[in-house]
Amino acid sequence: MVVPDELVIPDTAASSAALEVASTYHSAALLNHSRRVYFWAAVYGRQQGIRYDAELLFAAAMFHDICLVPEFDSHTVSFEEAGGHVARVFAAGAGWSSERRERLGEVIVRHMWPHVDVADDPEGHLLWRATALDIAGKNIDDFSPAFRAAVLHQYPRLGLADEFLACFRAQADRKTSSSAARAIQSGLATRMAANPLDTGSEHTPDEN
Numbered sequence: 001m002v003v004p005d006e007l008v009i010p011d012t013a014a015s016s017a018a019l020e021v022a023s024t025y026h027s028a029a030l031l032n033h034s035r036r037v038y039f040w041a042a043v044y045g046r047q048q049g050i051r052y053d054a055e056l057l058f059a060a061a062m063f064h065d066i067c068l069v070p071e072f073d074s075h076t077v078s079f080e081e082a083g084g085h086v087a088r089v090f091a092a093g094a095g096w097s098s099e100r101r102e103r104l105g106e107v108i109v110r111h112m113w114p115h116v117d118v119a120d121d122p123e124g125h126l127l128w129r130a131t132a133l134d135i136a137g138k139n140i141d142d143f144s145p146a147f148r149a150a151v152l153h154q155y156p157r158l159g160l161a162d163e164f165l166a167c168f169r170a171q172a173d174r175k176t177s178s179s180a181a182r183a184i185q186s187g188l189a190t191r192m193a194a195n196p197l198d199t200g201s202e203h204t205p206d207e208n
Helices: 013-025 028-048 054-063 079-093 098-110 122-136 145-154 160-174 179-185 188-193
Strands: none
Touching (some): 013 079, 028 145, 054 079, 160 179, 179 188
């Protein structure tokens, strides 16, 4: 699978730093999830002609689940809200303007919304759509089975489903009014169990 470099990682210092931080704190499964999320989002955006800020989208993808890891787990607010705060601190260190820092936080928070309108927030829409695809298989037909298999070959899932569901259940148990609790209550486990990316129904990478 040959893709433009900016669809793997934007060529900016902040993008490289975001990947370094994510690689330090995420498990292997969560890191690959974050890499796939950016990839799904960026490729879909390009296919649909959606104009987006690649650096902003990449940083959001790297940090959208950062507060599921023990070092940043918040016992007071939803993981996506906490992730927005962590990302704002990172962005301040990267020299981003206050407005751009706020946008990064917004994009991360909104990925747990029921819907994000592309006209209002292109990066938020792309992250929202990509995370739903990777976790629950929503809008899976945005990409062909062969293309999906190629992405999984490059960034294997490494038991993501079990790890992610355990994280969400832990969040739901401690924060009963959080987005994670609502997701569990609405049948997240069932949706994840039916995700073609985890059911072995994908083609192998060299199939057409």
